[in-house]
Amino acid sequence: MRSRAAPWSLLGLAVLLALPWLLPQLLPQGQAQFWTASILGRAIVFGIIAMSLTFLATYGGFVSLAQMMIAGIAGYTLAIFVEGAVPRVVGLLGYGAAIPLALLAATAMGILMGAISLRSRDIYLLMITLALGMGVFRFIETNIAWFNGYEGIRNVVGPSLFGLDFRNALVFYHAALGTAALLYFGILYLVKTPFGLVLQGIRDNPRRVAALGYAVGLHRIAAFGVAGFIAGCGGVLSTIYNIGISPGSIGLGATVNILIMSVIGGLGHPIGAFIGSLIFTVLDTFAATIYDRDRFNTLIGLAFLAIVLVSPDGAIGVGARLRRLLTAQPRPASRVCGEVRSRPPSTRTAKEEPP
Amino acid sequence: MTEPAIRLQAVSRRFGALQAVRDVTLDVMPGERRAVLGPNGAGKTTLFNTICGDYPPTGGSIALFGTDITGLRPHQRTRLGIGRTYQTSLLFNGLTVLENLFIAVRGLRPGRFSFLRPGRGDEGVARARELADRMRLSHLLAAEVLNLSHGQRRQLEVGMALAGDPRVLMLDEPAAGLSPGDRPELLRLLRELPRSLTLILIEHDMDIALSATDVVSVMKDGVVVVEAPADRIEDHPVVQSIYLGSGH
Numbered sequence: 001m002r003s004r005a006a007p008w009s010l011l012g013l014a015v016l017l018a019l020p021w022l023l024p025q026l027l028p029q030g031q032a033q034f035w036t037a038s039i040l041g042r043a044i045v046f047g048i049i050a051m052s053l054t055f056l057a058t059y060g061g062f063v064s065l066a067q068m069m070i071a072g073i074a075g076y077t078l079a080i081f082v083e084g085a086v087p088r089v090v091g092l093l094g095y096g097a098a099i100p101l102a103l104l105a106a107t108a109m110g111i112l113m114g115a116i117s118l119r120s121r122d123i124y125l126l127m128i129t130l131a132l133g134m135g136v137f138r139f140i141e142t143n144i145a146w147f148n149g150y151e152g153i154r155n156v157v158g159p160s161l162f163g164l165d166f167r168n169a170l171v172f173y174h175a176a177l178g179t180a181a182l183l184y185f186g187i188l189y190l191v192k193t194p195f196g197l198v199l200q201g202i203r204d205n206p207r208r209v210a211a212l213g214y215a216v217g218l219h220r221i222a223a224f225g226v227a228g229f230i231a232g233c234g235g236v237l238s239t240i241y242n243i244g245i246s247p248g249s250i251g252l253g254a255t256v257n258i259l260i261m262s263v264i265g266g267l268g269h270p271i272g273a274f275i276g277s278l279i280f281t282v283l284d285t286f287a288a289t290i291y292d293r294d295r296f297n298t299l300i301g302l303a304f305l306a307i308v309l310v311s312p313d314g315a316i317g318v319g320a321r322l323r324r325l326l327t328a329q330p331r332p333a334s335r336v337c338g339e340v341r342s343r344p345p346s347t348r349t350a351k352e353e354p355p
Numbered sequence: 356m357t358e359p360a361i362r363l364q365a366v367s368r369r370f371g372a373l374q375a376v377r378d379v380t381l382d383v384m385p386g387e388r389r390a391v392l393g394p395n396g397a398g399k400t401t402l403f404n405t406i407c408g409d410y411p412p413t414g415g416s417i418a419l420f421g422t423d424i425t426g427l428r429p430h431q432r433t434r435l436g437i438g439r440t441y442q443t444s445l446l447f448n449g450l451t452v453l454e455n456l457f458i459a460v461r462g463l464r465p466g467r468f469s470f471l472r473p474g475r476g477d478e479g480v481a482r483a484r485e486l487a488d489r490m491r492l493s494h495l496l497a498a499e500v501l502n503l504s505h506g507q508r509r510q511l512e513v514g515m516a517l518a519g520d521p522r523v524l525m526l527d528e529p530a531a532g533l534s535p536g537d538r539p540e541l542l543r544l545l546r547e548l549p550r551s552l553t554l555i556l557i558e559h560d561m562d563i564a565l566s567a568t569d570v571v572s573v574m575k576d577g578v579v580v581v582e583a584p585a586d587r588i589e590d591h592p593v594v595q596s597i598y599l600g601s602g603h
């Protein structure tokens with residue numbers, strides 16, 4: 001019960017860590033900085049939030065559209081409690097205390113989402129999590145006392161780490177990358193634990209899992225809690241990145257963006273979230289130069305269509321297909337969402353399950 | 356007198372207006388090998404479901420070695436010593452052979468809910484490996500179940516049913532869909548089961564059913580119509596009319 005891909009992941013991580021020093025060798029100084037700060041940094045932050053969705057979808061078969069809202073809960077908790085934020089709501093804690101509190105709030109919100117949506121699946125789960133996300137969004141947007149309404153809360157500048165200031169793009173990039181790596185390897189560890197295996201069992205066959213003596217509901221809620229924690233990490237980072245948070249960043253648009261990132265990256269493996277967020281962020285940044293700003297939606301729509309048509313399992317599926325073409329291996333039965341998970345359980349248990 | 360391994364008293368199960376199992380009363384003694392035969396829709400699988408708890412009976416009572424289990428949940432019955440396989444495979448397709456067996460083993464032990472990977476000397480993993488060995492799947496431990504052959508999936512099913520060291524093992528059409536080449540292997544696995552194990556077998560393949568069991572119950576329309584020793588069942592007039600007369 002060990003995973004194999006670790007050497008490649010570590011190599012990729014090393015390259016990413018060194019990237020701020022590698023890029024200036026390839027690009028003019030100004031552009032290299034822009035890539036580190038505005039593209040890679042942002043892609044990693046969104047990738048973390050998208051990974052919380054990917055984690056639930058890949059290993060549990062749950063598509064949750066509440067993850068952006070949960071990230072927002074972490075961001076707002078930070079903004080409300082940390083000192084120096086404007087306007088001051090509570091403003092009593094330093095970052096060392098406010099960030100853990102924010103992660104706790106996001107985890108609790110994740111657990112709550114899991115508990116509320118416990119009995120629903122497939123399209124109903126999607127709708128219920130979307131509705132919950134939008135409900136919280138509306139509440140935040142109209143509540144002045146705690147959330148300062150549609151203006152949101154500004155001046156969340158971030159801590160300084162061992163004398164290094166988060167406002168320094170290099171520091172932020174490495175903090176985000178470190179967080180992403182910890183969460184990513186954490187997921188790879190988790191999916192081989194009894195919790196992770198049972199979660200995948202629930203994806204493949206919930207009735208059998210229950211018959212084997214496991215509490216399906218408990219595992220489901222715990223998975224949403226884990227995903228909430230991951231989304232919370234992304235929410236804290238994005239709030240610091242944006243020096244604040246406003247309801248616009250957790251609205252329907254933002255929610256759909258997270259979904260698009262997960263799907264174009266691929267829902268077969270957590271790395272897909274980062275590939276998807278990178279593609280998304282690059283398109284988002286350069287849409288203006290390639291075309292014009294307003295055409296971003298057209299562009300991302302086309303990219304989405306192209307990837308989904310060519311490879312239903314997203315960009316990571318394209319990679320796997322290319323690799324097989326080059327090495328001329330036969331196509332193994334894919335474990336990616338399309339084939340294993342989305343098959344309705346009724347076809348597998350036709351005889352034993354009541355209609 | 357020894358307690359029967361399984362004692363059914365007037366067990367019934369309805370699905371709405373449909374009476375799938377009707378007043379079935381039968382005893383299976385410890386160590387006995389029992390076949391349940393009958394045409395499609397006779398209620399054989401439903402009878403299994405009432406015994407293992409997936410669909411508890413709507414009437415009557417069920418006892419396991421003298422203990423009443425009528426109201427227990429499926430996993431509680433598993434822990435008391437009932438193991439079963441399903442007619443349509445209910446494996447975890449995205450997991451490996453070892454992981455499937457490990458989940459089945461771990462579900463019966465304390466510490467089921469855990470965020471820690473099993474360590475090197477983990478008992479559950481050792482037990483899962485041992486089961487794979489018994490089912491002749493050791494060379495496929497890391498194979499995803501999705502990529503197994505039909506026969507291998509059937510073997511894995513039996514392995515998972517054995518995870519809890521059951522005292523009563525119930526197999527629902529283990530030979531269904533097996534190629535002729537895979538059948539002797541299955542028969543050998545069945546014969547290798549420890550003699551102390553009580554075995555109940557639903558099987559359409561008469562050869563397998565009769566050579567693996569001692570006593571046969573024949574069901575039709577939810578009722579057990581005949582109970583007879585395996586070597587005398589083929590000549591029984593009721594069986595002949597069901598299996599030959601109805602053109603099954």
Ligand SMILES: Nc1ncnc2c1ncn2[C@@H]1O[C@H](COP(=O)(O)OP(=O)(O)OP(=O)(O)O)[C@@H](O)[C@H]1O
Nearest residue numbers: 352353354370375394395396397398399400401402
């Ligand atoms: N969950 C269910 N809900 C409703 N009806 C059911 C259910 N399970 C079984 N039945 C019905 O009960 C009757 C007996 O079915 P059962 O599956 O027990 O038969 P069987 O003897 O196992 O047949 P086969 O040889 O085809 O497996 C059938 O008419 C079936 O349609």
Ligand SMILES: [Mg+2]
Nearest residue numbers: 399400401442
């Ligand atoms: Mg049946």
